[in-house]
Amino acid sequence: MSTFIPKPKKKRFYKRWWFWLLVVVFLLVLVGLAVGQSVMKQQRLNKYNYLKDAVTVSKTTIEKTIATNAVMTADETTSLYLSAPAKIKELPVSVGEEVNKDEVLLKTDLETLKAPFDGRVLEINTHVDDLNMAAQPLIVLGYRSSHLEFFASDAEVLELVVGQTAHITVPSFNNGKDAYSGEVVFVDTKKFADPSALGSGGNSGYRVKITSGDMPEALTKIIGLSADVEIVTDQKTNILALPSGVVQTDDNNNEFVYLAPTVDEDFITKAEQTGKVTDVLTSKDITTGFVGDEYTEITSGLKEDEKVLLYFEPQNSTTPF
Template sequence: MVAAAAVVLALIVYGVVRAMTADAKETPKAAATVAVDRGEVTTEVATTGTVQPAQTRSLSFAVSGTVESVSVRAGTTVTAGQVLAKVDDTDAAEAVSDAQEALDDAEDALTEARANASATSSATTSPACGSNVAAAYVTGTATPAPTATTTSPAPTATPTPTATRTASPKPTATRSTAPAKTTAPAPAKTTSPGRPGGGVPTGGGASAGGGAPTGGTTCGTSGGGQQSGGQQGGQGSGSDPILSAQQRVTQATTTLENAEDALEGATITAPIAGRVISVSGKVGSQVGSGSTFITLADVYDMQIDADFPEADADRLAVKQKAVVTLADRPGKEFKATVVQVDPVGTSDGTMVRYGVVLAFDTSPEDLLVGQSASVRVTTGSKTQVLRVPSTAVHDVSGSSGTVLKGGTQEKVTIGLVGDQYTEISSGLSEGDQVVRSW
């Protein structure tokens, strides 16, 4: 009974209090305000990506064969020049030996062709070539024969006084009355004993009996006669043996170089330092030339591959700065730079995305190929501009918006709209109080 009476009394008290406070109004809280200040305004776009090596090398053998040794496996870190794998190079070594022998034979043939050409040229050259040819044909006697006739000087005709007379009483300006110079007597010519018909011809060609021409041609090589026009005789019309030998040497040299390349290609060496990503065979496997056998990645120069939706991609550009965070290194941020933006997007059926490549400014050590990364790219930034929190600006349309200042809505001109702050170009002054959010 006592307990029931206590409950009834409590209900009565509650009803009286409720009735007395039914018309009371709750006092509203004052709106939070913030002062307009100057500072940095930035805008960012964010996404996730994966860490990838800046370059990978697909390594293969230059010759087909059986794998003889494999020195690495996936995950092995290698240095530049390190031997990674080999195939049986017996056939390749024999090809090099055969090619070297062929080159030696070709060089010997070229040397012999040059020697033969030199000997032939010496045997067919006349002893009198290049000397005074006319003198060689007059050395048979020491003194002129007494029967040789000499040519007497021809007397010149003395012009008569009337030879050039004109109507003028005086001689004309031609002065034809002067006596002409007398011709010097020509020396007597002798014939060589035992050389019938050995007189020196005055023409440019060779005489049939071996006479020497005075026309200045080169020496002949057939029949003792001289060819006209300065051409050397005795040359055949066939192919040049020296040229053929030189062509053979060139071909043999090319064959040897190719064989040496093939022998070198029987061994795979690391062209760069990095980490082996995959090995597609083992000892005893049959491999073909040109088929990828080892994939090597440059893990010392890593980059981030990321995709951005088309709504953000139009604000991305090369050389923009970014911040990268890695899942296995919480609390650490790494600076990066955009180095490539794909000009064409790819669609997954619901959204078009654009690929972006970012390079670490300082690459961290021991990165894992394919690990995930969070990326924030700064697409716009201004420093020391008038700004307010972005939540304080409403009714944004183009470059205008509205802020609440002292209980009154004020129109303002805005500039860069950032993620945290918005630039105010006009309408407010530094120190003005505006409502932070309304």
């Protein structure tokens, strides 16, 4: 008698290991394609991100300035001399010290030097027991009041007049964060040339003096202190303006600007098809007026609150770079 052995049933395909391996591979491929497409789309958008930088047409104040460095200087100074050669016996003052009129500054065997006015000791060029000659300036005394001073060039002096406003900062004080107001009080019409400064750009030019009413005494009493100064030589207020770099000119020197675009898939496709971003951008003809240090007046062509493209890169290929 024979024994019947039934054949084992075949596993359905979805129960086989290789089927699920193929499913996993297929899903991974789909995910990879989706991620790749997303990355490529984002890369395309990133290439045009610079077109999203825009500025708004607005009313503002435009200034044209002269920027320079000025030095704190005593309003008046005088040098004190001996009437005859002598040895210094007493020197009761020091540099920076404030003195009153007739206060003793120096004594020798022969004479006593006194302060001719209320002031501040700016220089002392001797020591006790030194033998000094009569022609040697021993002490330089300055007024307690001071001003900022610089030497203007030939081009600068033509734009400077008494009464102009100055913006002042002191880099060495509070990292230059504090701003002070000043006024031009003197513009020399005779050029000064220090022989020792020729060829070095030193004290040579037209002397200009600036006073400030809100600088603290801790600064104004430091003779020789350096300050950054911007003198407003011209300005217009409450006018429509844009940063000067936004204004473009064509081959005929006509001025225009590009309006800020909406950078989306449609825009990018058109830009890639035309080969030039500028062919897709919308331009507007404008006229300009007063030009300041950073901004330019817009006299026609734009309205307040319009958005203008801040920067664009000229294109000559099918890609934006």
